[in-house]
Amino acid sequence: xxxxxxxxxxxxxxxxxxxxxxxxxxxxxxxxxxxxxxxxxxxxxxxxxxxxxxxxxxxxxxxxxxxxxxxxxxxxxxxxxxxxxxxxxxxxxxxxxxxxxxxxxxxxxxx
Amino acid sequence: xxxxxxxxxxxxxxxxxxxxxxxxxxxxxxxxxxxxxxxxxxxxxxxxxxxxxxxxxxxxxxxxxxxxxxxxxxxxxxxxxxxxxxxxxxxxxxxxxxxxxxxxxxxxxxxxxxx
Numbered sequence: 001x002x003x004x005x006x007x008x009x010x011x012x013x014x015x016x017x018x019x020x021x022x023x024x025x026x027x028x029x030x031x032x033x034x035x036x037x038x039x040x041x042x043x044x045x046x047x048x049x050x051x052x053x054x055x056x057x058x059x060x061x062x063x064x065x066x067x068x069x070x071x072x073x074x075x076x077x078x079x080x081x082x083x084x085x086x087x088x089x090x091x092x093x094x095x096x097x098x099x100x101x102x103x104x105x106x107x108x109x110x111x
Numbered sequence: 112x113x114x115x116x117x118x119x120x121x122x123x124x125x126x127x128x129x130x131x132x133x134x135x136x137x138x139x140x141x142x143x144x145x146x147x148x149x150x151x152x153x154x155x156x157x158x159x160x161x162x163x164x165x166x167x168x169x170x171x172x173x174x175x176x177x178x179x180x181x182x183x184x185x186x187x188x189x190x191x192x193x194x195x196x197x198x199x200x201x202x203x204x205x206x207x208x209x210x211x212x213x214x215x216x217x218x219x220x221x222x223x224x225x226x
Contacts, residue, residue, distance in 0.1 A: 004154065031212060043155075043201065045213040056211055091155065098143060098162070098205070100214060102155035 002026045006092050006103035013082055014111055021077045021106045023092030031055070031095040032075045034067065036088040037105075043091065049075065082110045113138035113204050117217035124192050125225050132187040132220050134176075134202030141207040144185040145214065146176055150198045158200075161185065162207070172196070194226045 005024045013019050025032050034046040047057040049067055066078045075094075079086055087110045093100040116135045124130060136142065146158040159170025166178040176187045185202060199221050203214040 033213060035214075035216075042218045043203075043214075043216040045215070048213055056213055058213075093155075095212065098212075099145075099157060099160065101157070102147070104152070104154040 002101075004092055004094055004101050004103035006090075006106050008106060009104065010107045010109070012109045012111065015084055016081050019079050019082055019108060021079075021090050021092075021108070023075045023077070023103055024073050025075055025092065025094030026096065026101055027073070029094035029096050029101070032069070033093040033095070033100065034077045035091045035093065035102075036060070037091070038085075038088040046077070079108075082108075084110050086110050113142065113206065113215045115202055115204050115215055115217035117200075117202055117220050119220045120218070121221045121223070123223045123225065126194055127191050128224075130187070130189040130192050130196075130222070132200055132202075132222070134185045134187065134217055136183050136185065136202075136204045136215075138183075138204060138206070140209075143205045143207050144176075144178060145203040145205070146170065146174070146185070146187050147201045147203060148198045149201065149219075155201065158187070192222070192224045194224045196222060197224045198222060 007022045032049045037043045047061045048055045064080050068076050089105045091105045092103045114137050118133045144161040147155045148158050149155050161168045161178045169175045199219045201219045202217040
């Protein structure tokens with residue numbers, strides 16, 4: 001069964017550094033998403049992406065965040081200058097027929 | 112904006128016990144409803160979904176859920192749990208129409224099934 005894959009599974013970075021989280025959505029899916037889950041809190045929507053542009057974003061998704069689909073397979077989330085409060089699990093998802101399929105997540109630890 | 116409440120944060124059951132996990136949402140319009148499960152170290156996996164029609168929906172692994180529109184609820188049930196059902200369970204809602212396609216999640220319920 002096709003899966004959404006995310007790399008790395010765990011990323012440790014220093015505060016102020018840039019990080020790029022990578023996702024490979026399922027190949028025939030058209031909508032892509034990033035969510036995050038801070039430890040002990042709800043899974044929160046960050047951004048959705050369709051047809052090579054952002055279609056929706058939450059108030060969390062400020063200027064420090066950006067998304068890109070640099071080629072036909074990858075979908076990346078960049079955080080320009082990480083803060084301690086960016087420490088969370090980041091999930092990528094892609095959609096087919098209104099069902100979102102999720103990756104296993106990247107745990108980002110900002111020190 | 113919609114919101115989702117899962118009132119049980121941690122449920123502990125013995126094998127063969129029956130399970131019911133509560134989920135309530137708030138949104139004035141038509142919604143699509145989902146239950147996802149996350150086994151340790153794995154991705155969020157769809158258990159079942161409700162879009163329209165029969166309010167009692169059946170999912171994988173013997174799970175079912177009932178949509179009660181008047182109560183804004185979508186509770187998850189399983190008649191007899193197994194040790195392998197130990198996982199975290201998330202209820203989620205999405206607007207059924209309009210441009211917003213993102214899911215709004217509840218806070219999750221950790222289910223521990225004792226052998």
